[in-house]
Amino acid sequence: MSIAPPAPVHGATPVARRALAPDLARGLMLLLIALAHAHMYLSGHEAGFRGYALDGGPLDRLVAGTQILLVDGRALPMFAALFGYGLVQLANRQLATGGSWPQVRKVLRRRSLWLLAFGFCHALLLFFGDILGAYGLVGLVLAGFVRREDKVVLRAAVVGLVLHVVVLLGFGLLTVSAPKGDTPAAMADPVQATVMRLIGWATMTPTYFAAGVVLAFLFGIWAARRRLLEDPASHRDLLSRVAVLGTGLAVAGAVPLTLIDTSVWTPSDMVAVPAYALHSVTGIAGGLAYAAVIGLATGRMRRDRPGPVVRALAACGQWSLTCYLLQSVIFVAVFAPYAGGLGTRVGDAAASGIAVVTWLATVVLAALLAPGGRRGPAEAALRRLTYSRR
Numbered sequence: 001m002s003i004a005p006p007a008p009v010h011g012a013t014p015v016a017r018r019a020l021a022p023d024l025a026r027g028l029m030l031l032l033i034a035l036a037h038a039h040m041y042l043s044g045h046e047a048g049f050r051g052y053a054l055d056g057g058p059l060d061r062l063v064a065g066t067q068i069l070l071v072d073g074r075a076l077p078m079f080a081a082l083f084g085y086g087l088v089q090l091a092n093r094q095l096a097t098g099g100s101w102p103q104v105r106k107v108l109r110r111r112s113l114w115l116l117a118f119g120f121c122h123a124l125l126l127f128f129g130d131i132l133g134a135y136g137l138v139g140l141v142l143a144g145f146v147r148r149e150d151k152v153v154l155r156a157a158v159v160g161l162v163l164h165v166v167v168l169l170g171f172g173l174l175t176v177s178a179p180k181g182d183t184p185a186a187m188a189d190p191v192q193a194t195v196m197r198l199i200g201w202a203t204m205t206p207t208y209f210a211a212g213v214v215l216a217f218l219f220g221i222w223a224a225r226r227r228l229l230e231d232p233a234s235h236r237d238l239l240s241r242v243a244v245l246g247t248g249l250a251v252a253g254a255v256p257l258t259l260i261d262t263s264v265w266t267p268s269d270m271v272a273v274p275a276y277a278l279h280s281v282t283g284i285a286g287g288l289a290y291a292a293v294i295g296l297a298t299g300r301m302r303r304d305r306p307g308p309v310v311r312a313l314a315a316c317g318q319w320s321l322t323c324y325l326l327q328s329v330i331f332v333a334v335f336a337p338y339a340g341g342l343g344t345r346v347g348d349a350a351a352s353g354i355a356v357v358t359w360l361a362t363v364v365l366a367a368l369l370a371p372g373g374r375r376g377p378a379e380a381a382l383r384r385l386t387y388s389r390r
Contacts, residue, residue: 018318019089021229021298022082024310025291026317027366029082031359032075034327035067038355039348040129041335043186048261049175049276051183052348055263060347065262067352069254073283076131076208077216078290083135084220085229091146105143111386112139118321118382123201124194126328128184130201132321134208138217141209145221153218160214161281167211168280172273186344188337216284229291232299239292239299246289253282312367319369322376323362330358 045053050072052064087108094104112135119133145153184196228235256275259265267275301310316323334354335343342354366376375383 019230020301020306020310020314021232021295022085023314023317023320024298025078025229025294026082026320027313027315027363028294028317029075029078029290030316030320030323030327030362031356032071033079033324034355034359035071035352036075037127037129037327038331038335038351038358039064039067040183041185041331041343042346042348042351043183043337044344048263049172049257049272049279050261052261054261056347056349059349061262063349063352065258068258068261068279069251070286073212073254073280074250074286074290076212077284077287079131079287080135080138080213080216081220081223081288081291083139083213084217085224086220087139087143088146088221088224101147105146107386108143108146109140111382112136112143114382114385115139118378119205120201122325122328123197126197126325126332128197128200129204131208132324133201133205134213137205137209138213142214142217145218150222150225153222157215157218157222160218164211164215164281164284165277167207168277169273171207171211172276173269175276185335186337190336190338193336193338211280216287219284219288223291229295229298232295236296236299239295242292243289243296246285246287246292249282250286250289253278253285312363315366315370316363319362319366319376319379321378321382323359323366325378326362326365327355327358330361 039053040051042053045055048054050064050068052068053060056064090111091104091108094107095101099107114136116133116136119130119136122130122132142156145156148156184193184200187193187196223229226235228239232239256265257272257279260267260272260275306314331354332339334340335351337343342350346354370376
């Protein structure tokens with residue numbers, strides 16, 4: 001019996017038809033990404049687990065404590081969950097237009113492979129702490145879970161949780177009070193810095209994959225099947241519980257490391273390393289809680305008439321890949337010893353101030369250029385590479 005070939009798989013969703021909540025979440029979380037990354041370009045100080053200077057002034061310690069409590073380790077799982085959520089949306093759209101599952105899986109893996117390549121280039125040129133490679137890697141390995149049953153996804157999430165804890169405990173032992181001067185950001189020779197960035201990326205990508213991405217990615221798949229962010233009004237009770245419980249767990253789990261990394265408390269390594277792991281594990285709950293809060297907020301908005309601030313933030317979310325890469329361009333220009341050189345002259349508080357200004361600049365840029373359906377340069381390139389035909 002002959003079977004007609006499936007309909008061709010169509011391209012990405014037009015910008016005007018995108019759901020508001022995921023884009024708004026991405027736009028807001030880019031602020032947390034900027035805050036979490038800016039201080040990683042500083043050097044010359046003894047640093048704690050999260051890279052903040054242990055000898056900073058009162059304002060530096062206040063900023064570091066606030067970010068460890070509310071920012072660090074929360075934005076990465078948030079984006080990982082949104083990545084899983086987006087892959088389900090992409091797969092559903094392709095299947096609805098007549099594509100077969102093998103075709104769709106090929107599209108998902110091609111997109112993930114190119115995202116991994118983007119991450120490599122990002123590390124090669126700009127930042128050793130790239131997170132794109134981790135997302136690309138998880139997409140390549142776990143794309144099949146988009147079609148697996150819920151019980152299989154949840155079992156895999158349990159395995160991911162165990163792997164998360166084990167890897168973080170090992171990683172924590174290797175990074176106890178690592179000096180900032182050892183990072184590629186401190187190297188004045190751009191060639192040496194490039195080599196060290198690639199070495200760091202090759203190490204950090206599988207670490208992020210094992211410790212920070214898998215669990216949240218699988219939760220994102222589970223949430224997308226229920227359209228939690230596309231139809232938040234129908235899931236208000238669930239989102240409210242996630243928001244309250246997740247925030248509580250994240251804050252409580254971050255308190256020990258906050259005290260340690262601000263030099264308020266100096267326990268033994270046998271206590272400090274588990275505190276580091278606890279901070280990261282509960283950060284997954286925090287990332288999911290932030291997404292739930294944004295979903296609840298968008299559920300109260302008029303989808304057809306969002307205000308100018310919401311439109312600007314959503315535009316930044318639509319340009320999230322471009323804006324993320326622009327952050328690194330600006331940070332290198334400002335902080336790197338072979339560029340602006342501020343990395344050895346400012347503290348954590350000043351770095352966070354620069355991060356906020358950088359994020360605001362990308363929001364304004366996206367708001368000015370995104371209307372009319374224009375995609376960001378990085379998004380357009382990824383789309384062409386994903387949907388191109390031989």
